[in-house]
Amino acid sequence: xxxxAGRYISRTATLVEFEVRKLLHDQTQVWIRVIQPAxxxxxFGQAFTRLKAIPTGNYTYLQFMTPGVLAQSVMFVAIxxxxxxxxxxxxxxxxKLLSTPTPRSAIVMGKAFAAGARGIVQAVAIFILAxxxxxxxSLNPWHLLLVLIIVVFLGAFFASLSIFIASLVRTRERVMxxxxxxxxxxxxxxxxxxxxxxxxxxxxxxxxxxxxxxAIDAMRSLLxxxxxxxxPLDFLVIMTAAVLMIALASWSFKRILS
Amino acid sequence: MADNAxxxxxxxxxxxxxxxxxxxxxxxxxxxxxxxxxxxxxxxxTTIRMLLTLVQPxxxxxxxxxxxxxxDPGKARHMFxxxxxxxxxxxxxxxxxxxxxxxxxxxxxxxxxxxxxxxALEYLGLSDRANDMVSKYSGGMMRRLEIAQTxxxxxxILFLDEPSIGLDPSARRFIWDHIEKLRREFGTxxxxxxxxxxxxxxxxxxxxxxxxGKMVTIGRPAELKxxxxxxxxxxxxxxxxxxxxxxxxxYSLISDSTNGHIDLVVADGxxxxxxxxxxxxxxxxxxETVSLKKPTLDDVFLHFTGARIEQGDSFTxxxxxxxxxxxLS
Numbered sequence: 001x002x003x004x005a006g007r008y009i010s011r012t013a014t015l016v017e018f019e020v021r022k023l024l025h026d027q028t029q030v031w032i033r034v035i036q037p038a039x040x041x042x043x044f045g046q047a048f049t050r051l052k053a054i055p056t057g058n059y060t061y062l063q064f065m066t067p068g069v070l071a072q073s074v075m076f077v078a079i080x081x082x083x084x085x086x087x088x089x090x091x092x093x094x095x096k097l098l099s100t101p102t103p104r105s106a107i108v109m110g111k112a113f114a115a116g117a118r119g120i121v122q123a124v125a126i127f128i129l130a131x132x133x134x135x136x137x138s139l140n141p142w143h144l145l146l147v148l149i150i151v152v153f154l155g156a157f158f159a160s161l162s163i164f165i166a167s168l169v170r171t172r173e174r175v176m177x178x179x180x181x182x183x184x185x186x187x188x189x190x191x192x193x194x195x196x197x198x199x200x201x202x203x204x205x206x207x208x209x210x211x212x213x214x215a216i217d218a219m220r221s222l223l224x225x226x227x228x229x230x231x232p233l234d235f236l237v238i239m240t241a242a243v244l245m246i247a248l249a250s251w252s253f254k255r256i257l258s
Numbered sequence: 259m260a261d262n263a264x265x266x267x268x269x270x271x272x273x274x275x276x277x278x279x280x281x282x283x284x285x286x287x288x289x290x291x292x293x294x295x296x297x298x299x300x301x302x303x304t305t306i307r308m309l310l311t312l313v314q315p316x317x318x319x320x321x322x323x324x325x326x327x328x329x330d331p332g333k334a335r336h337m338f339x340x341x342x343x344x345x346x347x348x349x350x351x352x353x354x355x356x357x358x359x360x361x362x363x364x365x366x367x368x369x370x371x372x373x374x375x376x377x378a379l380e381y382l383g384l385s386d387r388a389n390d391m392v393s394k395y396s397g398g399m400m401r402r403l404e405i406a407q408t409x410x411x412x413x414x415i416l417f418l419d420e421p422s423i424g425l426d427p428s429a430r431r432f433i434w435d436h437i438e439k440l441r442r443e444f445g446t447x448x449x450x451x452x453x454x455x456x457x458x459x460x461x462x463x464x465x466x467x468x469x470x471g472k473m474v475t476i477g478r479p480a481e482l483k484x485x486x487x488x489x490x491x492x493x494x495x496x497x498x499x500x501x502x503x504x505x506x507x508x509y510s511l512i513s514d515s516t517n518g519h520i521d522l523v524v525a526d527g528x529x530x531x532x533x534x535x536x537x538x539x540x541x542x543x544x545x546e547t548v549s550l551k552k553p554t555l556d557d558v559f560l561h562f563t564g565a566r567i568e569q570g571d572s573f574t575x576x577x578x579x580x581x582x583x584x585x586l587s
Binding site for chain 1: 307310311312313332335336338340341342343344345346347348350351352355359360362363364365391417
């Protein structure tokens with residue numbers, strides 16, 4: 001199908017726009033989604049800061065885990081985007097959308113970056129919370145901007161992973177089940193709440209292929225350590241992962257319909 | 259042919275276990291309201307989805323206003339307006355936002371958008387509810403909003419899949435009036451699928467009857483009804499050999515007997531009934547009831563397929579749609 005790049009982008013932007021409008025209409029669900037990361041920071045974070053059980057070098061445990069909690073909350077929101085796609089198929093929404101001159105990949109992109117936009121809301125909420133409980137994080141605006149870009153691509157990666165899963169399993173319940181089954185392992189097999197140096201080597205191997213680790217590493221360097229040496233690699237991995245996953249989800253998207 | 263909006267040749271769609279559409283060919287003229295009529299599972303929705311480029315046919319060809327829809331689906335999609343059988347408006351957005359989203363997706367120029375959306379909402383009597391969330395709309399209002407959405411991009415061809423399924427009688431009549439108005443005022447070519455005889459009879463200029471994936475017959479409703487060759491006389495009797503006797507007397511039966519009840523096609527029914535009764539009486543057959551009616555599309559369907567259309571799961575399906583609507587709110 002021939003379609004100009006401008007139109008492609010404007011269609012994707014339209015889909016993102018209306019996903020965001022839905023959020024604006026239902027703000028309670030946005031706040032509900034902030035509860036979980038808040039509990040991680042307020043309870044888990046405070047407790048382990050006092051215990052000093054996890055070696056985090058020159059930084060407090062709360063400083064160390066804030067980027068981890070942020071990445072985790074973005075993942076938790078995005079990993080269920082496939083459910084909405086299945087839901088829209090069960091109604092007639094998806095069929096109608098597909099009968100418009102909108103390429104399938106633009107639909108996947110629209111959902112993926114809507115999850116990204118959703119992630120920004122999470123990020124802002126967690127920043128504010130972190131400031132309230134006096135976690136010492138960088139307020140350099142360039143660093144914060146880069147963190148938001150990571151958040152967007154991280155959300156896009158997990159949302160398109162979720163759409164890809166939805167295209168294989170095709171029911172809401174299964175997408176929900178698989179989403180729940182993979183988020184915890186991905187979270188634990190990452191550098192979110194402890195340094196990977198304390199992990200056994202087989203788990204380290206998973207950490208290395210887990211895009212979540214790279215996102216957390218990048219955010220931690222921008223917000224806490226200011227050691228930006230690995231930032232280019234982190235960005236490369238996250239963006240490549242997001243692009244590949246969007247492509248994969250677009251390719252398998254039509255299976256959702258059948 | 260320039261006068262055809264849709265040309266379909268030898269369309270086939272095979273799924274692993276079923277042949278959903280089996281060698282179907284038909285044309286729809288520009289400006290025509292064409293109805294695909296048939297029971298659930300006849301292949302109507304699969305046909306419409308192939309036309310809409312949502313489902314890839316196994317074989318066959320589809321031309322939409324001269325465009326090969328299979329090789330150039332993107333171009334064909336610009337011609338479409340589509341109201342699916344299931345709810346296709348987003349309950350989490352307002353009526354206005356639902357309209358705006360589709361205006362944008364169909365590349366309606368920015369300077370016309372507001373005006374067209376306003377007009378369409380007014381046209382379907384939704385102006386005062388435009389800023390309400392769609393989840394608060396009734397089923398009939400959702401349908402009206404769906405039709406309003408299709409007005410904004412001024413489609414060349416409008417596809418309506420079971421437009422009045424699950425609606426109460428007054429909402430149904432409202433939708434029908436609007437479909438008629440659309441055709442009158444905009445000259446839109448409209449393809450309707452339905453299993454509702456009354457709907458097909460009232461709205462469609464031509465009807466294609468589908469059954470088990472095949473196109474059984476195509477014609478104007480009046481032609482189809484007169485093709486039966488007369489009026490329908492229903493007789494019931496418990497006398498054994500009743501049906502054999504009718505056949506012997508040379509009457510054409512359009513169905514097999516159920517509980518001693520049978521439908522015959524009789525030319526000039528009013529005049530024939532006395533003769534019919536007299537000759538059956540003479541053969542010792544006791545008639546319990548007799549009735550006469552003009553043929554309906556249901557009788558046409560029965561004649562061509564050997565089964566009544568409004569049987570089976572149509573009721574369950576209507577209920578299902580209702581449930582979907584309710585789940586939205």
